[in-house]
Amino acid sequence: MIVKQPAVAGTLESSDIQVSIFPNPGNGLDIQLQSIAKAQFGDSILETTRAVLAEFEITDAVVSLVDKGAFDWVIRSRLQAACCRATESKFNWKGED
Amino acid sequence: MINAVGREIPEKIGSYVVKPYAGPMETIEADAPVVSKRKPSKRAVGENKLLPDLKAAILATGLKDGMTISFHHSFREGDKIIGQVLTVIRELGIKGLRFAPSAVVNIKNPSIVSFVKDGTINRIQASGIRGELGDAVVNGEVELAEPVILRPHGSRPHAIETGDLTIDVAFIGASAADDFGNCTGQIGPNACGALGYSFIDATSADKVVVITDNLVPYPCVPMSISQMYVDYVVKVDEIGDPAKIGAGATRMTKNPRDLLIAQRCADIMAASRLFKDGYSFQTGAGAIPVACTNFLADYTEQAGIQSSFTLGGMTGAIVDMHNRGLLRTMLCSQSFDAVAARAIAEDPNVLEIDNSMYANMFNKSCVLDKLNFGILGALEVDVDFNINILTGSSGEMMGGIGGGPDVADGADISIVTLPIVRGRIPSVVDKVFTCCTPGSSVAVVVTEAGIALNPKHRSYQMLKEDLDAAGIKTVTIESLRDLAYSMTGVPKPIETTDKITCIVEYRDGTVIDVIRQIKRD
Numbered sequence: 001m002i003v004k005q006p007a008v009a010g011t012l013e014s015s016d017i018q019v020s021i022f023p024n025p026g027n028g029l030d031i032q033l034q035s036i037a038k039a040q041f042g043d044s045i046l047e048t049t050r051a052v053l054a055e056f057e058i059t060d061a062v063v064s065l066v067d068k069g070a071f072d073w074v075i076r077s078r079l080q081a082a083c084c085r086a087t088e089s090k091f092n093w094k095g096e097d
Numbered sequence: 098m099i100n101a102v103g104r105e106i107p108e109k110i111g112s113y114v115v116k117p118y119a120g121p122m123e124t125i126e127a128d129a130p131v132v133s134k135r136k137p138s139k140r141a142v143g144e145n146k147l148l149p150d151l152k153a154a155i156l157a158t159g160l161k162d163g164m165t166i167s168f169h170h171s172f173r174e175g176d177k178i179i180g181q182v183l184t185v186i187r188e189l190g191i192k193g194l195r196f197a198p199s200a201v202v203n204i205k206n207p208s209i210v211s212f213v214k215d216g217t218i219n220r221i222q223a224s225g226i227r228g229e230l231g232d233a234v235v236n237g238e239v240e241l242a243e244p245v246i247l248r249p250h251g252s253r254p255h256a257i258e259t260g261d262l263t264i265d266v267a268f269i270g271a272s273a274a275d276d277f278g279n280c281t282g283q284i285g286p287n288a289c290g291a292l293g294y295s296f297i298d299a300t301s302a303d304k305v306v307v308i309t310d311n312l313v314p315y316p317c318v319p320m321s322i323s324q325m326y327v328d329y330v331v332k333v334d335e336i337g338d339p340a341k342i343g344a345g346a347t348r349m350t351k352n353p354r355d356l357l358i359a360q361r362c363a364d365i366m367a368a369s370r371l372f373k374d375g376y377s378f379q380t381g382a383g384a385i386p387v388a389c390t391n392f393l394a395d396y397t398e399q400a401g402i403q404s405s406f407t408l409g410g411m412t413g414a415i416v417d418m419h420n421r422g423l424l425r426t427m428l429c430s431q432s433f434d435a436v437a438a439r440a441i442a443e444d445p446n447v448l449e450i451d452n453s454m455y456a457n458m459f460n461k462s463c464v465l466d467k468l469n470f471g472i473l474g475a476l477e478v479d480v481d482f483n484i485n486i487l488t489g490s491s492g493e494m495m496g497g498i499g500g501g502p503d504v505a506d507g508a509d510i511s512i513v514t515l516p517i518v519r520g521r522i523p524s525v526v527d528k529v530f531t532c533c534t535p536g537s538s539v540a541v542v543v544t545e546a547g548i549a550l551n552p553k554h555r556s557y558q559m560l561k562e563d564l565d566a567a568g569i570k571t572v573t574i575e576s577l578r579d580l581a582y583s584m585t586g587v588p589k590p591i592e593t594t595d596k597i598t599c600i601v602e603y604r605d606g607t608v609i610d611v612i613r614q615i616k617r618d
Contacts, residue, residue, distance in 0.1 A: 040589050
């Protein structure tokens with residue numbers, strides 16, 4: 001899907017993550033991560049981010065992640081919300097099990 | 098080589114010869130007499146011990162490049178003495194000092210890091226180097242001549258008495274002092290309570306300088322430190338910031354998770370057969386210990402008994418328990434808040450004691466040898482019950498060792514209290530990043546998700562029977578780790594280089610762990 005507009009999901013509260021997505025036409029994925037848990041979970045956060053972007057078939061975007069120690073399922077949800085907003089698409093609830 | 102808690106440690110670190118931690122029963126006592134640099138010295142008739150300023154005092158001590166200076170940390174983050182003294186030392190151009198306070202708290206303006214960067218300090222020994230200094234050390238941002246040596250409270254007096262740590266000049270901050278050096282932390286606008294950490298410095302240093310902002314008529318009473326150990330006295334404008342020394346009483350937490358952990362901790366103590374008239378306990382500072390003290394006081398009242406003593410660092414909650422008649426004596430090496438600080442001066446059953454009497458295992462006996470229940474905080478605990486109280490999830494310096502290893506080893510029942518996760522960071526893990534307290538000395542881990550007993554602890558059988566009889570359920574430490582990891586995921590190990598930045602000593606003077614420089618991108 002195409003990132004049509006900048007979009008944000010999440011807050012800077014502790015245990016949350018703020019995900020911002022910006023259009024990046026023709027330039028691929030540029031993921032920037034700031035996290036208080038980077039040493040132990042940085043790789044895991046990036047892996048989740050790439051997985052969610054792949055689910056939305058987003059190939060061109062600048063993604064900024066400011067993580068305040070969110071659990072993986074929070075990160076996943078914030079990413080999904082931001083992707084829906086950025087691509088102006090509705091979330092596919094049937095896709096979840 | 099690998100020590101008894103499975104840590105890989107070189108045989109020599111620079112010129113430091115490693116004695117590896119060998120387990121609880123392996124300690125060998127020295128047969129040499131106690132070392133002190135204190136010299137017999139006569140005050141000349143008419144000589145003034147009260148000098149006009151810090152510069153005059155530092156010059157009078159003969160402080161030179163490469164010497165060792167010490168301070169106490171009883172003013173906590175409100176300390177204004179260390180900054181003032183180091184600033185004058187810098188102005189005098191004295192370099193390469195070994196900085197050996199009882200602990201380094203996170204002092205800013207001026208920051209300790211600046212004195213390391215300009216070479217005023219090139220070696221550090223303390224119980225902790227929390228904050229900016231610690232982070233600079235583990236990140237390799239400052240160059241020191243040797244790794245930092247971190248020791249538990251009980252081990253510092255031992256290191257001084259064996260001569261491993263000799264002190265040339267001790268600077269002792271006091272909230273009241275007279276012109277001959279009798280002094281105390283109990284009275285005055287910047288009262289901090291007990292000066293228990295500085296007694297060993299007063300008796301062992303070559304030169305002792307008392308620094309106060311509250312010069313009182315001779316003689317200063319209470320008399321925590323005697324004039325017979327003091328060479329010089331200096332009056333400065335301000336020794337501390339009372340708001341940061343510890344204003345008011347430490348408050349009771351409203352955090353339901355902390356309250357639950359505190360309640361469970363008190364439940365365990367009350368269920369033990371050792372909970373009887375005359376029992377003893379140590380809780381310490383922080384939200385969970387304070388709440389736990391309050392719950393324990395209620396259980397003590399309900400049982401119609403009285404505790405004989407509490408030990409170590411004191412809070413207002415403990416003073417309350419004492420005032421309710423539920424606790425006979427308070428043996429204070431440190432006072433964590435203003436209520437606890439004041440109590441020493443007002444009540445003969447609240448005693449200021451030497452930190453060495455509290456926790457040094459190489460005394461003819463320390464008070465910890467008599468302790469029934471010891472409550473400990475922790476950043477991490479692992480499935481071998483080893484405790485990390487120093488380093489955080491990115492390897493950053495989060496705390497000091499404090500008296501935790503001493504208390505765990507001394508108490509009949511040592512209880513570690515911590516939540517299983519903090520944010521995304523699991524606190525019950527496979528292997529702690531830095532081992533400060535060996536698991537063999539930890540009896541119980543209490544979390545909001547369950548209580549785990551250490552089957553290898555000497556009190557296990559007794560405790561298991563007592564908790565079973567009281568209907569208190571326990572789980573395995575592995576199940577707590579699994580639960581934590583199910584929420585957080587399995588953490589990736591923190592990456593380090595080979596360079597050793599800190600040596601972590603145990604209470605017997607052996608090396609329990611080292612902290613290697615953290616790899617940063």
